[in-house]
Amino acid sequence: xxxxLVISILVVTCNNLFSQTSVTLKGEQETxxxxxxxxxxxYFDWLKNGKDFENIEVFAMGEATHGTKDFFDIKxxxxxxxxxxxxxxxxxxxxxxxxxxxxxxxxxSGIGNIDSIMNYINFWTWRTEEVxxxxxxMKEYNQRHTEKLKFYGFDMQESFIPLKYLDDIFCNDTNTYxxxxxxxxxxxxxxxxxxxxxxxxxxxxxFKDTLKAIxxxxxxxxxxxxxxxxxxxxxxxxxxxxxxxxTFEQAINRYNKQFNYRDSCMAVNVIEIQSMENEKIFLWAxxxxxxxxxxxxxxxxxxxxxxxxRFKMKYYSVGFVFSEGSFRALERVNKTKIxxxxxxxxxxxxxxFTKAFDETGLxxxxxxxxxxxxxxxxxxxxxxxxxxxxxxxxxCSI
Numbered sequence: 295x296x297x298x299l300v301i302s303i304l305v306v307t308c309n310n311l312f313s314q315t316s317v318t319l320k321g322e323q324e325t326x327x328x329x330x331x332x333x334x335x336x337y338f339d340w341l342k343n344g345k346d347f348e349n350i351e352v353f354a355m356g357e358a359t360h361g362t363k364d365f366f367d368i369k370x371x372x373x374x375x376x377x378x379x380x381x382x383x384x385x386x387x388x389x390x391x392x393x394x395x396x397x398x399x400x401x402x403s404g405i406g407n408i409d410s411i412m413n414y415i416n417f418w419t420w421r422t423e424e425v426x427x428x429x430x431x432m433k434e435y436n437q438r439h440t441e442k443l444k445f446y447g448f449d450m451q452e453s454f455i456p457l458k459y460l461d462d463i464f465c466n467d468t469n470t471y472x473x474x475x476x477x478x479x480x481x482x483x484x485x486x487x488x489x490x491x492x493x494x495x496x497x498x499x500x501f502k503d504t505l506k507a508i509x510x511x512x513x514x515x516x517x518x519x520x521x522x523x524x525x526x527x528x529x530x531x532x533x534x535x536x537x538x539x540x541t542f543e544q545a546i547n548r549y550n551k552q553f554n555y556r557d558s559c560m561a562v563n564v565i566e567i568q569s570m571e572n573e574k575i576f577l578w579a580x581x582x583x584x585x586x587x588x589x590x591x592x593x594x595x596x597x598x599x600x601x602x603x604r605f606k607m608k609y610y611s612v613g614f615v616f617s618e619g620s621f622r623a624l625e626r627v628n629k630t631k632i633x634x635x636x637x638x639x640x641x642x643x644x645x646x647f648t649k650a651f652d653e654t655g656l657x658x659x660x661x662x663x664x665x666x667x668x669x670x671x672x673x674x675x676x677x678x679x680x681x682x683x684x685x686x687x688x689x690c691s692i
Contacts, residue, residue, distance in 0.1 A: 356581035361622030392455035394447030471519035561600030
């Protein structure tokens, strides 16, 4: 894939500079840091700055598309580096908390078939060979080390899977709390998210009230049987199980709510996961979520802004941009059909953010935007950015 890639550090605490190159961007000198994906240290010689970098508790990496292999490869290797060299233990991804419980159990126990485990991931974006290989790597790491890695989802868009996971955990448990749980979730436990959505569309507020009543009863159930569940499993396991109730409540309240609600929930979840584990956490999401602000939509408050408010300089975010390339995305082929396809975006003259980078002739590099005095970065600039759906180069440029 021919492309240009820039890793933009949005929160920077480094002063020591390692390998670097000086280039001209829009007539002004700029320091950039070329790197190879296959290199042992990637770009971390520049990032690492003793005590300052050691204080980072949340390291977030975005992506300009959900379907670019190059982004995924760099993110996988970045997490592996942080595990080996910076004592990161927690991996978090923009996927539903409930479904990632199955992956977390797999890397802890080593029991199960990796392909079956990957099928629990609902969204095609994460059901990839790169993520699969990362999961296997985490499992094998845990088999060799006493301090274990954990795999979490911090999203909350699915109401079915949190309850399904609890149902599966309790399938061989004969304690009283299981019968009580089964009775509460009986109206919906056999329904997936699509079916729940249809019922909401059909019955409206009546079914929404049913879901809210179930959520309230589950919290009461959790409080009533807390000590019994802790005795059977552990305090930490209880907290993980209870968190499914939180994401269930978030999911059923998401209907008719927009970006801000989802990102605020994801921030709550990241903060809770990091607090629960008391370890450094690596986050994997889209640029639009890890950003501290969205210049093209100032009314929106992304995940990154919430986390920066909470963690201050202990939150470190990285974004990706590219000038051209091929990647996977959903594309509408007619009025009723959408297909997952390999699509291609060419160099686009209106992408002012990447146009200057393209002129360097370098394939990929890291650039510190906060340390830069280049006037190029003082104005609103355009670049390719899309989620799961592809339209055309004009609509993908924001």
